[in-house]
Amino acid sequence: MQRRALLAAAALACAAPLVHAQGYPSRAVRIIVPQPPGGGFDTVGRLLADRYGKLTGQSFVVENRTGSGTLVGTDYAAKAAPDGYTLLVGSVSNLALNPGLYANLPYDSLKDFEPIGLLVSYSYTLVGRKDLPLRSRPEVLAYAKANPGKLNYASAGNGSGQHVLAAALWHLAKVDVAHVPYRGAQPAYQDLLGGRVDLFFDLSPTARVQVDAGNAKALAVSGAARNAMHPQVPTVQETGAAPLELESWFGLFAPAKTPPEVLQKLRADFAKLAALPDVRETLAKTGGKPLALIGDDARALVKRDVDHWSKLVRTLAIRAE
Incomplete structure (x- = not known):
């Protein structure tokens, strides 16, 4: 039993x-x-x-x-x-x-x-302030190589996706671009739109709003293919800047x-x-x-x-x- x-x-x-x-x-x-x-x-x-x-x-x-x-x-x-x-x-x-x-x-x-x-x-889009006198990713990198530390880029904070992706790009392209961390994307955009920072690598859906409004210029996207929201913008790899994809x-x-x-x-x-x-x-x-x-x-x-x-x-x- x-x-x-x-x-x-x-x-x-x-x-x-x-x-x-x-x-x-x-x-x-x-x-x-x-x-x-x-x-x-x-x-x-x-x-x-x-x-x-x-x-x-x-x-x-x-x-x-x-x-x-x-x-x-x-x-x-x-x-x-x-x-x-x-x-x-x-x-x-x-x-x-x-x-x-x-x-x-x-x-x-x-x-x-x-x-x-x-x-x-979601891909990321590298955007520049609207009055940035550089029209493409190659122009940005060429200027950065000739003028180390003169350009700067915003992020939503140390260790954020915007920070890591941009830092990886500058590292692979062997250029010196100064990091300006913020507490979130919103204050970063305030300074980008105000002309106080030069560049920001943000998620494409958020970046699109500012690009479509004419407040910023799109320079490149981080994905393997172009983003359907702004198909005219090349990928980072297309620009020959660096073997970077995210x-x-x-x-x-x-x-x-x-x-x-x-x-x-x-x-x-x-x-x-x-x-x-x-x-x-x-x-x-x-x-x-x-x-x-x-x-x-x-x-x-x-x-x-x-x-x-x-x-x-x-x-x-x-x-x-």
């Missing part, structure tokens, strides 16, 4: 993950956004929460956990129970740049997270050791929502390139960028504030 009871208990234990997955989600799921409301992280998080909710009939709730850039919220998600009820919006900044920015990062981007899928990517992807991640069956369910639903015409249209209207990279395909892109950008950030000796 005792042996039969033990066998029954073992069978139940083996079946538990499957039962858990079949009933998933049975309560509200939190999507951790490691930045304040507004911006790329929050926009993607709320779009995912809305569509997952409609697909599953369960509540998916965005929770903004901010602090130390993206560090606090990302670490919180890494240490959450791996049960599928706490997920993370991950991007280049918190998963690929942070490993190079922090000497003692409390989480491992590759070991502590399981990618569900990557939904969208698109800031955003996607959904679960803590490591989340049950495989739960991951399978999350990925299957992710594939469905990423293929919805209204989702793709919404992303395209915001200047993004819709993606539908699931599981291993997402993991390969994340690993590539973690390996490349964390190493380059360390080479540039950039540290977070």
Whole structure:
């Protein structure tokens, strides 16, 4: 009798993950956004929460956990129970740049997270103040080489994507351009529009507003291909400035050791929502390139960028504030 009871208990234990997955989600799921409301992280998080909710009939709730850039919220998600009820919006900044920015990062981007899928990517656009007497990226680099330290560029703060990308470009092009860090993109634009700084490498959707208004001039984009929002602007690689390419992807991640069956369910639903015409249209209207990279395909892109950008950030000796 005792042996039969033990066998029954073992069978139940083996079946538990499957039962858990079949009933998933049975309560509200939190999507951790490691930045304040507004911006790329929050926009993607709320779009995912809305569509997952409609697909599953369960509540998916965005929770903004901010602090130390993206560090606090990302670490919180890494240490959450791996049960599928706490997920993370991950991007280049918190998963690929942070490993190079922090000497003692409390989480491992590759070991502590399981990618569900990557939904969208955004390029950056290098813009100059509207009265900058340089009309192209080659002219900027030629002037910078002839006049070391005379040009300057804004960023949203030390270690921000705008800082890292621009610093990488100047490093690869072997020119000296002075860094002027701000606390966020808004004050950086105020000084760019006021003519107090020369250049700013910002996310293309935000930069487009100023370019279209005639407040700034677009010089190059960071993606592998030209951006549909301003197709006349060449890529950095097209200009011959440097072998530099970066698109800031955003996607959904679960803590490591989340049950495989739960991951399978999350990925299957992710594939469905990423293929919805209204989702793709919404992303395209915001200047993004819709993606539908699931599981291993997402993991390969994340690993590539973690390996490349964390190493380059360390080479540039950039540290977070």
